[in-house]
Every structure is written in structure tokens, then in C-alpha cells.
Amino acid sequence: DSGVTQTPKHLITATGQRVTLRCSPRSGDLSVYWYQQSLDQGLQFLIQYYNGEERAKGNILERFSAQQFPDLHSELNLSSLELGDSALYFCASSPRGGARTDTQYFGPGTRLTVL
């Protein structure tokens, strides 16, 4: 158990809908990262937040947005969902602002299925 929690574990929804994925980092960790894992794209970095502020952006679509709250939990919002958004979404946390040597601790993931 990494100490990172993600809810829900599974989510099934329809195209065009909007969903929110939630992540609670390890106690004391300030950075939260979001990743998308799919069969065709592999593991893709989406976005990082550090202590409430956006720190780095990866391959995140405009239909997707995220935020980190004062209690450091984070939410990933996915809107106008398409079939291709079906994937595993991972959250990870690390202690600091993302020093290059920081270990990222991954949550168990949320499996999103868009029908």
C-alpha cells in the first residue's frame, strides 16, 4: 500500500458525460501527478500540482482539467467524454515540488470506461 488513495476504483459512463476522479496523496506529500494509461498510448503524464499550484503540464487535453485543494487532495475532471478516453487514470504523489530524484508513489488507479 503506497498511501495514495484514489476514488472511485471503477467508473462507467456514457459519451458526452463529465466525471471527476479524486486522489488523496500520502500524508505530507505536496506534489500530485496525474497519469493516463491506455493500451495504445501507454503511460502518459497529464499534469502536476505542487501545494495547490499547477507545476507542469503534459499531454492533457483541453477537455480535461485538474486542481489541488488546500488539504492537498486533487481532482481530475474529464468532460465531453469520448470512447478513446477509456483508460486507467493514476494519481501519484511525491514529497516535494518535484526534485528530479523524488520517488513518485502511485495510487491503485481509477478505471474509466466510456460507453
Add this chain to the structure above:
Amino acid sequence: AQSVTQLGSHVSVSEGALVLLRCNYSSSVPPYLFWYVQYPNQGLQLLLKYTSAATLVKGINGFEAEFKKSETSFHLTKPSAHMSDAAEYFCAVSDRGGYQKVTFGTGTKLQVIP
């Protein structure tokens, strides 16, 4: 831009045999490199990381990796495979700068044959 290439999306070894998972990196600056493991239906877990100290890095579960600058490689090895090693393994490289943007390889699924 940084990147890692994992050679072989699937590797099969017999129980007790040597495990060798290959990773080559491309980076414009001295890289920081990681190996993560993903067991079925779980998130990723750090196996080991290279942070420019010793070139031979020992990790958990008997795995180790050697950083070879001349070959731009960071291959993962384990002398004797165990059934519990069956998982997907990801090599990753960390970007420079004040934040950590990690680029993952495409992963290698390790099958251990009894």
C-alpha cells in the same frame, strides 16, 4: 527532449533463470533514471532509481540496474527469476528543472514460466 526506449514489450524467462529487461535513454542532460513495476490491477511501485551516485543500483526484490553512459543504457537484471516477478516493468527518465516531469517507457511484460 528526454525519452526512454524499452526493447521487447514481452519477455519470457524460466523460473530460476536470469532476468534482463533492457532500457536505453536519450537525454540532453545527465539523466536521473527509474525502474517501476506494475503488478496486475495495481499502481506502479518504485524498484530502484539512479541519481548519479553509484552506477550499479540495487533495488527491492533482488533487482539491480547498471547505468552505462557509454551505451546510454540502464538495463534491469535479477539473477534468478521467481514466479512473483511476473509483472510489467517500466523504465523512466526524469527531466531537468525545478519540477519533475517523468517520461515513462512503453513497458515490458515479464512472464515467468514454471
